Amino acid sequence: MSWKRPTAAFAVGALCLATAACGTSSGTTATAGKAEPPGAGYPVTVTDCGQTTTYTKAPSRVVVMNGASVAEVSSMLALGLGDRIVANAQSYGMSEVPGRVQAIAKLPTGGVKLNDIQDIPREAMLNLRPDFVLSTTGFGFDPKNGYATRKDLASIGAHTYMPVKGCDDASSVKGPPSIDDSYSMLRDLGKIFGVSVRAEKLIADSRARIAAISARVTTKLKASAGTAQPSKVMVIFSNMSMGANEFSSIAGVGIWNDILAKAAGSNAFASVTSNSFADLSKEKVAAAQVDALVVVSYHDPDPDAYARKLFAQFPQWKAARDKRYTVLSDSIYLGPSNDVAVERIARMLHPDAL
Secondary structure, eight states: OOEEOOHHHHHHHHHOOOOOTTSOOTTOSBOOOOOOOTTTTOSEEEEETTEEEEESSOOSSEEEOOTTOOHHHHHHHHBTOGGGEEEEOOOOSOOSSTTHHHHHHTSOOTTOOOOTTSSOOHHHHHHTOOSEEEOSSGGGGOGGGTOOOHHHHHHTTOEEEOOGGGOSOGGGOOSSOOHHHHHHHHHHHHHHTTOHHHHHHHHHHHHHHHHHHHHHHHHHHHTTTTOOOOEEEEEEETTEEOSSSSEEEEEOSSHHHHHHHHTTEEETTGGGOSSSEEEEOHHHHHHSOOSEEEEEOSSOSOHHHHHHHHHHHOTTSHHHHHTOEEEESGGGSSSTTHHHHHHHHHHHHOTTTO
16 A cells, blocks of 8 residues: 655655653653743744744744644644644644644644645635744745745734744755754744743753663663674655655655664665655665664554565565564654654664663
């Protein structure tokens, strides 16, 4: 079964699509933190994708566009801001964070009839009367795609925001996506909504958890007399068709590479492409060294079956011989829960270290 999804919409979402190593994730659905007085810290100024916006108060009518992402809605929930959302188009159907799927499902949709790529068209957007709109990339503000522009939204008093790695201007994006980009979005949203204390705690908890995990697995590798090398990991989106070849949904350049590195692993296919995804033949996949497998499930009802199918196709892989794989969903993307992905991958690769 091949999930058919418009490549551009999915790919941009995947680029942009949370204490101790075994402690509670920093990406919980709602985070309790030190109370911040209403209106404290305003005005605040935030710059994203060449646009500088000054906020005099926290937005109260938020619309979250789809963009094949859950990064934005998950970040809002992690910051305890779900009650500000009047329409959410993002959903994923699964999450590594307990309660997140249910929390997203309970958010209002605004009664919007979505377009063919499951996003909010211009007139429907304007009729929602938002004062703040979140988009994964500039794709969601492009009139050629039938969307309200940032100028359209400004004309009705709505501010707009997209993560820095979603900017249209490639010159404004320095380097591949990383976990720090997840932190940048949390920090920006914290400033915009007056919950910076909460945002900084999420960031600090995530950094501490990842640092603890990395320290343990690094110590484990050093104990191997310096001979152990980072495991080669294939990251692939299950049952996705995104190119001309049989294997067109292999993760290339993306935030997942930073996540793998923090877990003392490396992307087995990072060198074959400069794009978000590699589009490879079966022969090229068969020739690769794959020590472990990460299956990213995007609305796939049985990602474990997909892993078993790959192992049957490529029995020569060390991953297949060891049956070494894990299934992830939202934590492998931009968002508040990258620490969860680091922990899950590290536990797969270095079970004796955690």
